[in-house]
Amino acid sequence: MTLSDSYATGFDEDVPSELTNxxxxxxxxxxxxxxxxxxxxxxxxxxxxxxxxxxEFA
Known part of the structure; x- marks a missing residue:
């Protein structure tokens, strides 16, 4: 799998999200x-x- 393949298959705009506007x-x-x-x-x-x-303490 190439990097471009992961972008093509890694995000589905049709899937509803809990975050709405x-x-x-x-x-x-x-x-x-x-x-x-x-x-x-x-x-x-x-x-x-x-x-x-x-x-912040080290």
């Missing part, structure tokens, strides 16, 4: 940026990136 509250458009996933219509925050501000 429809808001569970209002049915509006959901967008994702670096900080959060939220609805553009009702501003519901669906997922948020947590930042760890604690120092």
């Amino acid at each position: 429809q808001c569970p509250r209002c049915g509006g458009l959901v967008t994702t940026n670096v900080i959060e996933t939220s609805c553009e219509d009702c501003d519901l925050v669906i997922d948020e990136q947590q930042t760890n501000h604690r120092p």
Whole structure:
């Protein structure tokens, strides 16, 4: 199998995904940026990136 074969057979656009771009509250458009996933219509925050501000010890 070549690398191009894995791209051709590794992703199926017709398979439904759990991640949709429809808001569970209002049915509006959901967008994702670096900080959060939220609805553009009702501003519901669906997922948020947590930042760890604690120092990292070796």
